[in-house]
Amino acid sequence: MKRYCFALDLKDDEAVIAEYEGIHRSIWPEIHKSIIDAGITVMDIYRTGNRLFMIMETEDDFSFEKKDAMDAGNPVVQQWEALMWTYQQAIPSARPGEKWVMMKQIFSL
Template sequence: MKRYSLALDLKDDPQLIAEYEDHHKKVWPEILKSIRDAGIDSMEIYRTGNRLFMIMEVNDTFSFEKKSKADSTNPKVQAWEALMWKYQQPLPVAKPGEKWIIMEKIFELPAR
């Protein structure tokens, strides 16, 4: 199993942040299905201030390219992404059109 860590910012507005969190308390079933169908076995999102941090554990069937292609033809995923973009903003280091950015692991304490 492979693990990815990603980051994204929210617009720095307490009301928008609260709305974003509310949406994530009741994620649409079609979105959850698309995540699982892509080979993502586990996903967590954490927030501090307006910074988001996501951890994804994926199986061997997962690829970002396949997920992106499937999402581009899924109307529910497109509607969810459009809704979420009301709350999100790219990181300062993001390239045009880039949302979640893969983070580079710089340290690991090995298990005993």
């Protein structure tokens, strides 16, 4: 198992945030399948204010390159990502075009 943690911001608008949370209470079945098919075994998203924190656990052979290729070839995933970006905004430290920014682990017990 591998674990990855990411950060992303939502647009700082209570109505936008509420709508985003509502969509995530019942994600599209094709999105759920694409996550599982990529080798992701756990995906949890937490929010404080407009900041999101995602924990992803994956199979040992998980590859971001493979997931990116799968997503690029899936029109439903592309539609989902375009919709999500209407709610999201990059965190200040993101590179141009980067959405979810991988966080560096600084402590482990």
